[in-house]
Amino acid sequence: TQAxxxxxxxxxxxxIPIARARDVYAxxxxxxxxxxIGIDVHIGSQLTDLEPFEIAxxxxxxxxxxxxxxxxxxSRLDLGGGLGIPYERSNSAPPLPIxxxxxxxxxxxxxxxxxxxxxxxxxxxxxxxxVASTIYVKNGEGRDFLILDAAMNDLIRxxxxxxxxxxxxxxxxxxxxxxxxxxxxxPVCESGDTFARQRNMPPxxxxxxxAFRSAGAYGAVMSSEYNTRxxxxxxxxxxxxxxxxxARPSFDDIINRxxxxxxx
Numbered sequence: 107t108q109a110x111x112x113x114x115x116x117x118x119x120x121x122i123p124i125a126r127a128r129d130v131y132a133x134x135x136x137x138x139x140x141x142x143i144g145i146d147v148h149i150g151s152q153l154t155d156l157e158p159f160e161i162a163x164x165x166x167x168x169x170x171x172x173x174x175x176x177x178x179x180x181s182r183l184d185l186g187g188g189l190g191i192p193y194e195r196s197n198s199a200p201p202l203p204i205x206x207x208x209x210x211x212x213x214x215x216x217x218x219x220x221x222x223x224x225x226x227x228x229x230x231x232x233x234x235x236x237v238a239s240t241i242y243v244k245n246g247e248g249r250d251f252l253i254l255d256a257a258m259n260d261l262i263r264x265x266x267x268x269x270x271x272x273x274x275x276x277x278x279x280x281x282x283x284x285x286x287x288x289x290x291x292x293p294v295c296e297s298g299d300t301f302a303r304q305r306n307m308p309p310x311x312x313x314x315x316x317a318f319r320s321a322g323a324y325g326a327v328m329s330s331e332y333n334t335r336x337x338x339x340x341x342x343x344x345x346x347x348x349x350x351x352x353a354r355p356s357f358d359d360i361i362n363r364x365x366x367x368x369x370x
Contacts, residue, residue: 120148121146121147121148127169128172128173131173131178135177142179142180143180143181143182144181144182144184145169145183145184146183146184147162147163147166147183147185147186148188149162149188151187151188151190151227152188152227153188153190154190154200154201155201156201156206159188159206160209160213163185163209163210163213166183166213166214167213167216170183170214170217170219171217180217180219181218181219181220182219182220182222183214183217183219183220183221184222185210185214185221186223186224187223187226187227187228189201189203189225189227190227191228191231191320192232192320193269193272193319193320194272195272203225203228227323230322231322231323232319232320232322233322234321234322234325234326235317235318235319235321235322236261236271236317236318236338237276237315237316237317238256238260238315238316238317238318239255239315240252240255240310240312240313240314240316241254241293241312242312243310243311246289249288250287250288250289251288251291252288252290252307252316253291253292253293254290254291254292254293254316255292256318257292257294257333257335258292258294258298258299258332259294259332259333259335260292260325260329260337261301261318261325261329262328262329264301264302265299270302271301271318271320271321272318272319272320273290273305273316273317275307275310275314275315275316275317276314276315276317277315279308279309284308284309285306286306286309287306287307288302288304288306288307288310289302289304289305290302290307290316294332294333294335301318326338326352331355331360334357334360336354336355336356336359336360337352337354338354339352339353339354
């Protein structure tokens with residue numbers, strides 16, 4: 107997984123070392139008002155290999171048995187999320203949920219616990235698109251730029267993680283259309299406002315709509331109003347039906363959230 111979304115390493119800020127877990131559980135059980143019933147683990151995000159899950163869940167099974175031997179009634183296991191999705195059409199298919207379920211069954215299924223999982227990206231990632239309009243095609247020094255009306259505040263993953271999203275014209279190009287490399291960027295006044303570098307694209311002109319695939323997870327929820335750019339509207343689509351489920355705020359809406367104290 108990408109370093110910035112790994113959560114299960116010793117250098118990460120999350121959780122407690124498993125070597126100290128029994129002492130921590132003993133302390134928790136001694137506190138009034140607490141009932142210790144479960145274990146929670148989360149090793150990272152966008153994992154496309156089941157082996158790390160199997161290793162982690164075997165450790166959870168071992169810890170469950172140790173804690174039960176210590177007198178704790180462990181009845182619930184939250185195994186976290188992390189199962190990845192394909193972000194590129196060339197990606198090999200990640201493990202299927204049924205294969206992930208098989209890992210859970212053979213590692214912790216014998217413990218008789220309630221199992222919780224958090225497959226958020228798996229559910230929503232490939233269900234969402236970001237649609238942007240081409241503002242300008244700029245012929246630069248040694249490279250060309252597609253400047254879009256979407257920016258890093260709308261989809262931060264490429265700037266923050268170097269994440270890949272397939273980027274395609276909404277109107278499919280004619281078969282055999284010649285492609286050329288572009289840096290695909292937004293209009294925000296930072297060089298980091300870049301979605302892709304030297305990405306091959308068919309001919310695109312001002313006003314053409316561009317779609318970012320796999321934007322349904324960690325897209326709108328991580329967006330901001332940086333540079334006083336209103337949040338883009340969210341549209342729910344079902345077949346030929348659609349509805350705006352979060353409208354774009356006006357500039358007045360943004361400014362009116364501020365309050366001026368009497369002493370200013």
